[in-house]
Amino acid sequence: MKKRILIIEDEKYLSFLLTKSLIEEGFEVEEVTLGEAGLKKMKEQQFDLVLLDLLLPGIDGFKVLTEMKKDPKLTSLPVIIVSNLGQKDDIERAKNLGATEYFIKANVSLSEIVDKIKNILKPSL
Amino acid sequence: MFREVERKLINPNQFLVIINSLTDGLMVFDSENRLLLSNKKIEDFFGVKNEEILGKKIEEFSQFPLLKNLFFLLGREIKEVWKKELEVSFNLILETSVSPIFIDSNTKGKLVILHDITREKTIDKIKSEFITIASHQLRTPISAVRWTLEKLLEEELGKLTDNQKKIIQEGIISCQRMTQVLNIFLDTARIEEGRYLRKFSLCDLEKVVEEVIKSYQEAIQKKEIKLEFQVLTPKLPKVKIDLEPITLVIQNLLDNAIRYTTNGGIVAIHLKSTKKEIVFSIRDTGIGIKEEEREYIFKKFFRGSNALRINPEGNGLNLFIAKNIIEAHGGKIWFETEKEGTVFYFTLPLK
Numbered sequence: 111m112k113k114r115i116l117i118i119e120d121e122k123y124l125s126f127l128l129t130k131s132l133i134e135e136g137f138e139v140e141e142v143t144l145g146e147a148g149l150k151k152m153k154e155q156q157f158d159l160v161l162l163d164l165l166l167p168g169i170d171g172f173k174v175l176t177e178m179k180k181d182p183k184l185t186s187l188p189v190i191i192v193s194n195l196g197q198k199d200d201i202e203r204a205k206n207l208g209a210t211e212y213f214i215k216a217n218v219s220l221s222e223i224v225d226k227i228k229n230i231l232k233p234s235l
Numbered sequence: 236m237f238r239e240v241e242r243k244l245i246n247p248n249q250f251l252v253i254i255n256s257l258t259d260g261l262m263v264f265d266s267e268n269r270l271l272l273s274n275k276k277i278e279d280f281f282g283v284k285n286e287e288i289l290g291k292k293i294e295e296f297s298q299f300p301l302l303k304n305l306f307f308l309l310g311r312e313i314k315e316v317w318k319k320e321l322e323v324s325f326n327l328i329l330e331t332s333v334s335p336i337f338i339d340s341n342t343k344g345k346l347v348i349l350h351d352i353t354r355e356k357t358i359d360k361i362k363s364e365f366i367t368i369a370s371h372q373l374r375t376p377i378s379a380v381r382w383t384l385e386k387l388l389e390e391e392l393g394k395l396t397d398n399q400k401k402i403i404q405e406g407i408i409s410c411q412r413m414t415q416v417l418n419i420f421l422d423t424a425r426i427e428e429g430r431y432l433r434k435f436s437l438c439d440l441e442k443v444v445e446e447v448i449k450s451y452q453e454a455i456q457k458k459e460i461k462l463e464f465q466v467l468t469p470k471l472p473k474v475k476i477d478l479e480p481i482t483l484v485i486q487n488l489l490d491n492a493i494r495y496t497t498n499g500g501i502v503a504i505h506l507k508s509t510k511k512e513i514v515f516s517i518r519d520t521g522i523g524i525k526e527e528e529r530e531y532i533f534k535k536f537f538r539g540s541n542a543l544r545i546n547p548e549g550n551g552l553n554l555f556i557a558k559n560i561i562e563a564h565g566g567k568i569w570f571e572t573e574k575e576g577t578v579f580y581f582t583l584p585l586k
Contacts, residue, residue, distance in 0.1 A: 121375050127382045134391060194374045196418070198479070199433070215378040216414040219385050 118148035145169030164193035175207035260349035363424040381410040467507035487553040495521035
């Protein structure tokens with residue numbers, strides 16, 4: 111069965127690029143542009159991993175992480191942050207809220223993100 | 236004629252009119268730090284009436300909600316300060332200077348001048364905020380361009396010729412450079428807003444320098460530069476710093492030294508400590524700094540004309556950032572020019 115990834119990213123073109131790369135690698139992808147919609151989807155459907163932007167209109171990425179922590183079904187769902195924010199404080203805050211990995215958009219290539227996802231989701235022996 | 240003017244000025248009423256018309260606040264304290272005179276502007280700034288405060292000692296200002304900060308800044312003895320910022324309230328910032336004066340031939344007093352810099356501070360803040368927002372806004376499209384180019388380079392969208400690949404790679408490098416520039420802009424804005432240093436910890440500066448040198452190995456080899464690194468004091472003490480910014484300072488200085496030294500030149504880094512501080516120095520055999528440009532070298536966006544010729548793309552922020560970081564640590568940064576090349580120094584206090 112294909113692994114399922116949820117992308118929460120308000121910049122449609124970046125989301126499109128991520129989706130395209132992930133589909134090529136054999137993942138199934140859902141895209142949303144808002145934090146609220148992302149949380150709703152996570153609760154309704156089964157995902158293996160979430161790609162989360164931090165600066166979002168409405169509920170931001172930090173809030174999404176906080177909400178995920180409250181739901182026992184979502185606490186172990188891996189979250190990779192892909193954000194413009196690059197301050198030490200932001201990174202620490204996101205990690206403390208349970209983010210598995212943190213990428214700064216400007217410093218990371220698509221293939222690095224995809225490799226990281228493959229690594230996290232590789233079938234355990 | 237001259238005498239007449241002089242006589243008129245001495246008229247006490249006119250004198251009062253003049254000091255009350257000043258746009259700066261003015262206070263005179265006597266030798267026991269009692270307020271002897273204050274002008275109209277003081278009433279506006281601090282929301283008090285002059286008759287309430289005249290004759291009071293400066294420590295009694297602590298009873299007045301807005302004036303108490305002036306007392307906290309200057310202290311009981313009215314320290315002599317020069318252009319210190321006093322935040323009276325969120326919308327009033329005064330630049331405060333104190334100088335000694337002779338009230339008459341044998342009584343010494345203090346003159347306090349308060350200059351309203353709220354507008355300048357506000358404009359400065361708006362400018363910094365603009366830089367922050369603009370830089371952030373540019374990051375997303377730059378990432379998009381970079382990712383697009385990378386996608387092309389992976390050839391999943393079609394085969395590329397070698398020339399096409401080369402051009403796309405250049406595009407990616409330019410994106411990376413843009414990102415670096417934006418990061419420097421963001422750092423500058425953060426520095427100017429005074430929100431840069433946060434996490435102080437005891438660090439071994441020798442290790443920090445070694446790490447930085449390691450990251451420049453390629454550039455050093457490429458230019459065949461002879462790099463020396465020596466710790467002149469045995470058992471260099473650890474120093475309390477915010478590691479990341481200090482690393483940035485050393486990077487900036489080494490980057491400059493390598494960049495402006497010709498192939499085959501020498502760069503020497505020394506660390507030593509005195510009782511009070513750690514001294515870092517970096518000597519290069521580079522192009523030097525012209526005499527008439529020396530006073531501007533740490534100014535924002537300034538580029539030396541020598542440097543401009545060699546590296547037209549520099550942003551003139553590295554030394555500005557370095558100076559701000561070192562001074563925020565309580566240290567000093569300066570340079571000396573030699574017959575051949577330049578030596579940059581900085582100190583970090585050992586508390």
